[in-house]
Amino acid sequence: MIVIFGATGDLTRRKLIPALQNLFLKGKLKDRVVCLARKKYSRLEFLETLQTDRLIGEVSYSEEFLKLISYHFTDFSSPNIDYLKSVLTTDEEVTFYLAVGPELFQPITDIIRQLNLGRKKIVFEKPFGNDLESATRLNRCISKTFKEKEIYRIDHYLGKEMVQNILVFRFANSIFEHIWNSNFIKKVEIIISEEIGVEQRSDYYDKAGALRDMMQNHLLQLLALTAMSSPVSMKADDIRDEVADILRKVKTREITVAQYNSYRKEVNKLDSETETYVSLTLDIEDDKWREVPFVLTTGKKLAKRFAEINLIMKDVSCKLFSSDNKDQNIPNMISLKIQPNEGIIIKFNAKIPGTDMELQQVKMEFCHKCEFGPNTPEAYESLLQDIIEGDQTLFTRWDSVEASWRIIDPIIEKKNELSFYKEGSEVNL
Ligand SMILES: NC(=O)c1ccc[n+]([C@@H]2O[C@H](COP(=O)([O-])OP(=O)(O)OC[C@H]3O[C@@H](n4cnc5c(N)ncnc54)[C@H](OP(=O)(O)O)[C@@H]3O)[C@@H](O)[C@H]2O)c1
Known part of the structure; x- marks a missing residue:
């Protein structure tokens, strides 16, 4: 399962979802994709926003790919952990993708710790910290929940x-x-x-x-x-x-x-x-x-x-x-x-x-x-x-x-x- 935090944002819509569809079409993605953000969309409304974005580029998403996607709104600053636990319950490996601003890295890592799932990976977008001190603080916080081999710090270059x-x-x-x-x-x-x-x-x-x-x-x-x-x-x-x-x-x-x-x-x-x-x-x-x-x-x-x-x-x-x-x-x-x-x-x-x-x-x-x-x-x-x-x-x-x-x-x-x-x-x- 892939869980995207910040699924209504620019990065998810422009880069992540199109890339996931390409991987799906090549047979390299089989996992379901759980999308989380604050906007109060239903699943269908969320999918419609994706289709609208994509149609501007004149390529539409495949129905089979869209079947993998679900959407749930939640505020990462005051999350309902029981609700998230019910949505994210799984025995599969979970990849958490943090497609949000850096101010949310720490609160979301706390959410993930409370979810207490088994096999997991976490993906951070840049910037990782604002200076050495803040980066060290953030790293200490995520190290409580994730081992280095589970942490993927993206530099898209x-x-x-x-x-x-x-x-x-x-x-x-x-x-x-x-x-x-x-x-x-x-x-x-x-x-x-x-x-x-x-x-x-x-x-x-x-x-x-x-x-x-x-x-x-x-x-x-x-x-x-x-x-x-x-x-x-x-x-x-x-x-x-x-x-x-x-x-x-x-x-x-x-x-x-x-x-x-x-x-x-x-x-x-x-x-x-x-x-x-x-x-x-x-x-x-x-x-x-x-x-x-x-x-x-x-x-x-x-x-x-x-x-x-x-x-x-x-x-x-x-x-x-x-x-x-x-x-x-x-x-x-x-x-x-x-x-x-x-x-x-x-x-x-x-x-x-x-x-x-x-x-x-x-x-x-x-x-x-x-x-x-x-x-x-x-x-x-x-x-x-x-x-x-x-x-x-x-x-x-x-x-x-x-x-x-x-x-x-x-x-x-x-x-x-x-x-x-x-x-x-x-x-x-
Ligand atoms: N955009 C790019 O091309 C790009 C490239 C490289 C790196 N990045 C990095 O990727 C990250 C995301 O960038 P972005 O451009 O996608 O940002 P963005 O368009 O501002 O999107 C932010 C996302 O976070 C969600 N969010 C913010 N506060 C929230 C809260 N309290 N609770 C729940 N959801 C919340 C927003 O949800 P709502 O809209 O529902 O409020 C939205 O889905 C940043 O760290 C950025 O530096 C972006």
Whole structure:
């Protein structure tokens, strides 16, 4: 049985239910899905809201899938435990999915403790805590009811196909495995650039900012997958040991924070100091990455929506193609494209046809969609399948959450004065 807390919310309607239907159609979901939220819908009214959402996307839910779904309204702040016990009674394994704001994580964990069910898993959406102290408090609370192997902390970036490909690309290809270190790499850039602003999330966002909303989770997880050493096996805990190990070695070198010009008006708070853009230069205190800057950048209302990891290679040692006034060697670059067009691009120098020895940067491209077709599962579908199958590899373990907050907390404390940027700016302000 899957129990969704917060079933009328945006995440459930837009991501979770469509992903569950896809898993059902592939024969990977057989469990019933119990939906809980505060709105006083009947089951039929709830299903109608789902159908309306889905029809906007011109795909409707299958009748067979909808038969798995029930809906019960309840207020998680003052729940009727006896009623919930009657609804949720089962011998099956139960997966509790907390698709609610973080303020409800603790009350809902209390509800689950009182339900006293046998085999269980719990899934948390980000953000897991607001700083190290609150994350530790929350973790202590859930540890009373759940063991670490029952806890799935979602970072939906890790469900993206190209992010999972990072490990394959690095460790299944000798041409890359050997150059993946400071002997060959000059600099690493990790970028998540968004076109949208804060939209309807201003209350949450103004308290969080880009450091908590994006950097503490998505960008640091991408850094860990890019920089971690080879795990001894592909078992979840072996991979997560390496992730936590690399995060514990991160040191901050430079911080830039900024806010887009219309932000204060948009959130109706004229003195807001919340950063909508952040760029961090980080060092990793590890022989493998000595003196290689990792520049992590994310921002809202920028020119383009894209996410990528760029490895800029060191210059060639012998500059045969440089004349007195012109260095023709442009550093090689490996670019892992995470969205919107997934793939890998390698940029290198080639001779321009003709009698002169002139160089130009050219590229070789692996286009994921061209090779494997357009139907890559959405991140939430992959992650839900992993939860059903009990595979924790792509979920953040507590030690890595802790290590990430240890990086972010001091940055929040000492962040420099904000600068301001024009909407539609390029990612390098
Ligand atoms: N939306 C996304 O794309 C997205 C992406 C990544 C992460 N997340 C994370 O996912 C979580 C949920 O986000 P969301 O966008 O879906 O939020 P949302 O649209 O505000 O939905 C919140 C849900 O919680 C329910 N709820 C709130 N207080 C309740 C209470 N006291 N008792 C019972 N139900 C209550 C609401 O029920 P009623 O409507 O019935 O009141 C609603 O179903 C957040 O932690 C967010 O950071 C969301």
